[in-house]
Amino acid sequence: MLKLYGFSKVNAVARGHTRDLRVLWALQEMQLPFEIAGMDHPAHELNTDAYRRLSPFEQIPALDDDGLLLSESAAILVYLAKKTGRLMPGDSAGEAQVLRWCFAAMNTVEPPMLALMVLDWSADGSCAKHREFLVGWVNRVLTNLNLWLTDREFVATTEFSIADILMAHVLSAGVKDESLVAPYPRVLAYRGRCLARPAWQRAHAAYCERVVAG
Structure with missing residues (x-):
């Protein structure tokens, strides 16, 4: 087992x-x-x-x-x-898209969100410039993810996949300040769809x- x-x-x-x-x-x-x-x-x-x-x-x-x-x-x-x-799709093209978005969740979306969360946990008030940079980085990532999710239910293919597990978890666990994701309605709706799964x-x-x- x-x-x-x-x-x-x-x-x-x-x-x-x-x-x-x-x-x-x-x-x-x-x-x-x-x-x-x-x-x-x-x-x-x-x-x-x-x-x-x-x-x-x-x-x-x-x-x-x-x-x-x-x-x-x-x-x-x-x-x-x-x-x-x-x-995971059984065809090579579908598998490639799922793997692409698994990497995107881990290597593109999570790093700035995690860095910002760690800064907010540990900052002593003297890191305003650093935080401004990280917020800008998060916004760039979320802006592009929001565009990608136009007319898409899931991030990689038409079916729910492991890429959605990774992406939705990053968008949930990686967000300490919900105001960061509030301007991105498709990201919010996507996260909500995934986290509503039984x-x-x-x-x-x-x-x-x-x-x-x-």
């Missing part, structure tokens, strides 16, 4: 937004049986030689599929999609019941 290493305890700010939720969502969409290996982040359970064999950078999530070990949430989603034939609702509810803030 698939074993997913996810959080059992994590700091209160991150709880409900962590990247294991991407895999938990995919597992619900794919209706795959799995077991959770809960990891206590404040107790430093990720900072061990044993866990580094699963996840070299001591991060959640990690997956053990009968001895096949994998880390990085996007890589896990691609692996599961190809293993099951779900949430599989996400089940995954998130189970996570919130299981994961403790610490």
